[in-house]
Amino acid sequence: MKKVELSQGIIQYVFEPISQQYFGNNIIALINDNKAVLIDIGLEDQAKEVIKDLNESQITVEKVVISHFHKNHMQGLKILTNVTIYGSEHYKQTLDLWIPQEEHQYYTPNVLVEKNRSIKFGEHNIEMIQNPGHSLCTLLIKINNKFLYIGDELIFASTGEPILPRITKNDIINHYISIHNLNKYSQYTFIPGHGEVINSQSRIVEEIKNVCRYLCEILSNDDKISVEQATQKCTRPFLHKEWHDNIYK
DSSP states (O other), X not given: XXXXXXXXXXXXXXXOOOTTOSOOOEEEEEEETTEEEEEOOOSHHHHHHHHHHXXXXXXXXXXXXXXXXXXXXXXXXXXXXXXXXXXXXXXXXXXXXXXXXXXXXXXXXXXXXXXXXXXXXXXXXXXXXXXXXXXXXXXXXXXTTTEEEEETSSEEOXXXXXXXXXXXXXXXXXXXXXXXXXXXXXXXXXXXXSSOOBOXXXXXXXXXXXXXXXXXXXXXXXXXXXXXXXXXXXXXXXXXXXXXXXXXX
């Protein structure tokens, strides 16, 4: 685990890739005195490391905001009690797809976000915005009108390369809309759930365009096309090209 101070009171915990993946997890901690809000909480072992590090500075987790309800963003909730959990009103549709019913109790948010919701935490201003794309329950999280946590809307390797979206054909239109929506926030510093922080507006715009080009190529062809055909108009190569086949399953 690596700690990066993004700004005063904002810590990025960076975890290395596991298994055969190119990407690791990011967990963001907003600190106010001896309390913290976490944005996503990662896998259980990762959450333990973050909480241990915070506790060593006498900081306890008070709230958790979940960007979307996939295991690698929320499993750490299993080890937390008596915290406020913020999540999309559509959380259950995602839990029903991926999580056994008997485990829903660990991940059910006690504050539901409908469209937008803003909270103040010490000097930090946090705004949660519904943006269904990678998942129906995706939230974008604005921090202090400077940072935008984007979850898995754009995914990057730990070494910076973009990674293909992991979606099915039924998700393509929603995902295209959600990615295109990111343009309105291109002046922010983007914090992805996986990969490096991006503070270059030109780079952000380029990454958005490339994913949109990829999705448009698929949508414009009724028949299956190869990943090479789908990315021919993109300016950067993608990793995890094998995910392209998921679209046609």
